[in-house]
Amino acid sequence: MNPPSRRSGGGTLAAACLAIMVSQIANVAPAPINGTIQESLGADGVALAWVTSAFLLPTAILELSFGVLGDLLGRRRVLIGGTAVLAAGALVSGSAHGVHQLWAGQALAGIGAGALIPTSLAIAVAGATTAEERSRGVATWTLSMSLGTMLGVMVSGALAENVSWHASFYLVAPLAVLSLAVTALFARESKSPEGRSLDWPGQASIAVGMFALLYGIVEGAGNSWTAPRTIVALAAGVAGLVAFVLVERKVAAPMLHLAVFGIPAFSAAAVAAVIGMFSFLGSVYALSIRIGALQHKTGIHAAVFFVILQGVPCLLGPVLPRMMRRFGARRLVTGGLLLLAAGEFWLAALPVRDASLAVHVGPLLLEGIGFLFIVSAMTSAAIDAVPLSYTGMASAAISTARDFGMCIGPSIVSAVALSAAMGDLPGRLASAGTPAPQVAAATGAAGKGGPFAVLGIPGPPAEAALNALAHGFSVGLVLCAAASLLAALATALWLRESSERRVLAEVPAAA
Numbered sequence: 001m002n003p004p005s006r007r008s009g010g011g012t013l014a015a016a017c018l019a020i021m022v023s024q025i026a027n028v029a030p031a032p033i034n035g036t037i038q039e040s041l042g043a044d045g046v047a048l049a050w051v052t053s054a055f056l057l058p059t060a061i062l063e064l065s066f067g068v069l070g071d072l073l074g075r076r077r078v079l080i081g082g083t084a085v086l087a088a089g090a091l092v093s094g095s096a097h098g099v100h101q102l103w104a105g106q107a108l109a110g111i112g113a114g115a116l117i118p119t120s121l122a123i124a125v126a127g128a129t130t131a132e133e134r135s136r137g138v139a140t141w142t143l144s145m146s147l148g149t150m151l152g153v154m155v156s157g158a159l160a161e162n163v164s165w166h167a168s169f170y171l172v173a174p175l176a177v178l179s180l181a182v183t184a185l186f187a188r189e190s191k192s193p194e195g196r197s198l199d200w201p202g203q204a205s206i207a208v209g210m211f212a213l214l215y216g217i218v219e220g221a222g223n224s225w226t227a228p229r230t231i232v233a234l235a236a237g238v239a240g241l242v243a244f245v246l247v248e249r250k251v252a253a254p255m256l257h258l259a260v261f262g263i264p265a266f267s268a269a270a271v272a273a274v275i276g277m278f279s280f281l282g283s284v285y286a287l288s289i290r291i292g293a294l295q296h297k298t299g300i301h302a303a304v305f306f307v308i309l310q311g312v313p314c315l316l317g318p319v320l321p322r323m324m325r326r327f328g329a330r331r332l333v334t335g336g337l338l339l340l341a342a343g344e345f346w347l348a349a350l351p352v353r354d355a356s357l358a359v360h361v362g363p364l365l366l367e368g369i370g371f372l373f374i375v376s377a378m379t380s381a382a383i384d385a386v387p388l389s390y391t392g393m394a395s396a397a398i399s400t401a402r403d404f405g406m407c408i409g410p411s412i413v414s415a416v417a418l419s420a421a422m423g424d425l426p427g428r429l430a431s432a433g434t435p436a437p438q439v440a441a442a443t444g445a446a447g448k449g450g451p452f453a454v455l456g457i458p459g460p461p462a463e464a465a466l467n468a469l470a471h472g473f474s475v476g477l478v479l480c481a482a483a484s485l486l487a488a489l490a491t492a493l494w495l496r497e498s499s500e501r502r503v504l505a506e507v508p509a510a511a
Contacts, residue, residue, distance in 0.1 A: 011186030013137060015179070016124035017144035019079055022179045023116040024148030025155070026086060026109050026172045027055060031284060032157035032302040035292030036165045038452070041099045049414040051099070052285065053218050054106040055113065056407035060400055061210045062114035065203045067122070067396025068255045069115075072198065075123040075392070076189040082115025083180040090172035105169065112176075117403070118396035125383060126190040126391055132325065135380050139320040142376040146368075150311035157303030192392050199255040201247045206255075209240020214404070218411040256397055260386055265329065266394070268495035269382040272333050273401035275487035276340065276374045279480040282409035283344045283367065284309070286417065286473045286480070293452065294469055295355040308361055313368035320376055329381035330495040334488050336373030341484035343367035348477035352470035370484075375402070381495065413476040421451040421465075421472030428464035435460075 089109025096102035156168035216233030343366030454465035
């Protein structure tokens with residue numbers, strides 16, 4: 001008689017949740033220590049934005065490709081490989097003594113996360129036989145993402161304060177090894193190779209298109225929209241995505257069945273993913289700058305803010321699947337986006353001099369609960385809207401949309417904030433009665449290193465730069481709130497769950 005296998009549905013879900021948790025820990029490690037990194041490496045606002053974007057850029061680019069590989073080779077195998085790559089990237093980041101090596105390590109870790117995020121979601125719901133089981137799997141996976149964010153900022157902040165910021169990145173490596181071991185020992189293998197193949201033209205065109213487009217957006221937002229390299233990158237990105245659409249319409253086994261975008265629930269979920277996650281991560285980046293670089297909170301004190309943002313909403317975990325079934329995706333996503341917008345408007349109105357935790361609790365809770373509702377409901381809506389055989393593809397597509405929004409969020413918010421701060425700085429210097437020599441010094445420093453460089457000039461220039469930067473990042477938060485409202489309107493009007501079952505049977509034929 002064969003011994004019972006250690007691999008089970010529960011073990012598979014545990015492996016998936018641990019994988020997304022480790023991925024999120026790696027993702028948010030810089031958030032509470034942006035100020036420390038800025039001081040240690042002398043990085044300006046654009047360089048700091050790239051620390052986050054360097055991770056998210058390859059993640060967003062490669063998720064569709066890893067979704068195909070998981071369906072073909074087995075999701076357990078891809079999960080193991082992605083975890084190993086994530087660990088290697090963490091070691092490179094941890095050993096960095098310059099911003100360029102830090103970017104390289106983040107990019108390598110982002111490649112690993114590109115495998116972990118869609119594959120962990122697909123393997124978490126692959127064994128579900130009912131909509132209720134899928135909703136429970138998605139809710140557990142989403143809660144693990146939030147828990148990873150909470151643990152990541154707590155431990156990252158504590159290590160940066162008591163050891164060094166390098167240790168915040170080193171920590172990810174042993175956690176990734178633990179996740180790899182759990183996946184290897186307890187996760188079941190699952191595949192969906194029917195109708196899937198290594199669509200090399202599609203994978204090449206989507207990789208080139210997304211990389212060029214995201215690079216152009218990040219570079220344009222951070223430096224200049226009219227610079228030749230920005231224009232070339234944006235043009236190449238658009239051309240690559242057009243080529244991808246043309247390829248996917250003709251190949252026999254496309255990596256992304258374009259017909260699924262004819263399903264209202266799937267399309268609305270994709271829109272909510274891009275805009276909502278742009279808004280959320282943009283506001284999180286603004287918060288990290290506010291409490292780190294402007295209010296000079298230590299890593300552990302900054303981490304408390306993020307614990308409230310992502311940890312406290314996790315208390316809703318036991319009732320989240322029930323809420324998803326009772327209220328439906330449209331109400332939950334729309335309500336989550338409205339909560340997110342309210343929290344961002346509230347946070348934008350807080351004076352930068354008021355650094356107490358108490359005044360931040362309200363907006364942080366609104367944002368955290370909104371994020372939990374958005375991610376769980378939009379992910380469930382996207383997966384439930386397609387046939388079961390499309391689970392891997394839907395998981396990769398919605399993850400790509402979500403991480404595309406996250407990738408451009410910090411860069412665009414940083415660009416808008418720094419531009420607004422630069423425009424506001426001369427008026428602040430004048431209203432503070434700054435002596436002419438200090439005005440000249442501040443203007444010269446701002447011309448070379450932006451408003452952050454003026455913070456190092458004692459007296460009125462530093463005060464003026466602080467107020468100008470606070471104003472700039474408040475403008476960035478208002479932009480995030482406006483994006484959340486736009487996404488809420490789109491989902492309220494567009495996400496119609498009642499049509500899902502009617503269209504569901506038409507998708508394979510249309511594809």
